[in-house]
Amino acid sequence: MRYGIPSYRLPRAVLDAEVERIRRLGVRITTGHRVEDLEAERREGGFDALFVAVGAHLSKRVDIPARDAGRIVDAISFLRSVASGERPVIGRRVAVYGGGNTAMDAARTARRLGADEALIVYRRTRAQMPAHEEEAEDAEREGVRINWLRTIKAFDGPALKVEEMELDEKGFPRPTGRYQELAADTVILALGQDSDTDFLRQVPGVEVEKDGTVRVSSTMMTGCPGVFAGGDMVPAERTVTVGVGHGKKAARNIDDWLSGRVARPSTKHPEAVFEGLRLWYFGDAHQRRQPVLATESRVSGFDEVVGGLTPAAAVFEAGRCLSCGNCFECDGCLGSCPEDAVVKLGVGLRYRFDYDRCTGCGTCFEQCPVHAIEMVPEPAS
Ligand code: SF4
Numbered sequence: 001m002r003y004g005i006p007s008y009r010l011p012r013a014v015l016d017a018e019v020e021r022i023r024r025l026g027v028r029i030t031t032g033h034r035v036e037d038l039e040a041e042r043r044e045g046g047f048d049a050l051f052v053a054v055g056a057h058l059s060k061r062v063d064i065p066a067r068d069a070g071r072i073v074d075a076i077s078f079l080r081s082v083a084s085g086e087r088p089v090i091g092r093r094v095a096v097y098g099g100g101n102t103a104m105d106a107a108r109t110a111r112r113l114g115a116d117e118a119l120i121v122y123r124r125t126r127a128q129m130p131a132h133e134e135e136a137e138d139a140e141r142e143g144v145r146i147n148w149l150r151t152i153k154a155f156d157g158p159a160l161k162v163e164e165m166e167l168d169e170k171g172f173p174r175p176t177g178r179y180q181e182l183a184a185d186t187v188i189l190a191l192g193q194d195s196d197t198d199f200l201r202q203v204p205g206v207e208v209e210k211d212g213t214v215r216v217s218s219t220m221m222t223g224c225p226g227v228f229a230g231g232d233m234v235p236a237e238r239t240v241t242v243g244v245g246h247g248k249k250a251a252r253n254i255d256d257w258l259s260g261r262v263a264r265p266s267t268k269h270p271e272a273v274f275e276g277l278r279l280w281y282f283g284d285a286h287q288r289r290q291p292v293l294a295t296e297s298r299v300s301g302f303d304e305v306v307g308g309l310t311p312a313a314a315v316f317e318a319g320r321c322l323s324c325g326n327c328f329e330c331d332g333c334l335g336s337c338p339e340d341a342v343v344k345l346g347v348g349l350r351y352r353f354d355y356d357r358c359t360g361c362g363t364c365f366e367q368c369p370v371h372a373i374e375m376v377p378e379p380a381s
C-alpha cells in the first residue's frame, strides 16, 4: 500500500503538480464531462485525431448464489467509499474473493475497518497469484488469512461454502468436489476490472471485445481512421509504465498520421545486458531507507505503511538506474578518448563525435558505464 488506501491512486499533490505542468504546455483540460458520442465530440471539437485512454474501473462480477446479495460488494466500490471517508458496514468477518493487489488492499482495509477476521479466497496457488509477493506478505503480517486453491460456491451469510481446487497437468485449477464451510458477514469481490468502453461500440470500425478491450494496430490506431487508443483499455499489461509508453507511442503515430507520413517503426535502445554494464565505474551506495510503520500499529488506522522517499532520496535512487542505456553525462568518453574526438555540447546537450579525428579505437565504447555508445560499421565511401 504505497499511497495509502486505495493504492492505485496517486497522492493529490502529485496529481495537481502534473496537471499544472501539462496546462503550462498549452493543453486544455476539461473535467466533469462524460463522452457518450465520440463522433459528435470529434465533429464539434474539430479534432483531426483522437486518443482514447479510459482506464479499467468496472469490477468483474461472478454469479454467487446468495440469500442476501446485498452482502456481496465489489472491491473497487468498497475501496472508493473508504477513500472518500465513509465507513461501510462489513461486519466482523470478511471474505475477499480474488488474488490480485486489489484483493490484498480490500482485505487489509477490512482489517482497518475493524474486521477481526479477514480472509482471502483464491482459486490458484500462491505462486500463480497476480498480487505482488510483498503485498501478500504484508496482508498476512496484518492478520489476513489466505486460502489458496479455493472457489466460492455459495454464500448464505455467515456460511460461506468453498470448493477445494487442484491443479491439472497444465497448471490450471480444476474442481475436486470437496467442500468446506468458512464464515463471513460480507464477501468482497476482487476479480479484476473491465474498461467502460460501451460508447465506442457505435463508432464504425472500432472493434470492442466482450471484456471491453479495444483492438488497435501496431500504431495504436483502432479500426476507425484517426481514433487511437491505449492504456488499460487495449490488450496489454496494465501498469503505469505500459500506459505511459502507449501515450508516447500514440503521440508519435498521431503526428505521422496527421502529417501523411508512413508510420515509423519505434526505435528502442538496444536491450541492456548485465555483461554490458561497466559496474566497476560505480562505487557502492546503500539504498535510501523509507520509514515503515510497525506491524502492530498498522490496522488501527490508515497511516502510510511505507513512508516514501524524500525528494532528495528519490533523485538519488533514480540516479542508480543502469538499465535505460541513456547517457547521463559522466564525461567518461570525453576524458578517455586519446584523439580528443569527443566534443562536449553543453550541460543537457550531451556530446558529438568528431569523425575527422576518431580512429575507431573503441575506447569510449568500452568504458561507457551504461552502454550508451554503439560501435557501428563505417559507411562505405
Ligand atoms: S556516453 Fe557514456 S561515457 Fe560518455 S558521457 Fe555518456 S554515459 Fe558517460
Ligand code: SF4
Binding pocket: 336, 337, 338, 339, 340, 341, 342, 353, 357, 358, 359, 360, 361, 362, 363, 364, 365
Ligand atoms: S572510438 Fe576512440 S577515437 Fe573515436 S571517439 Fe571513441 S575513444 Fe575517441
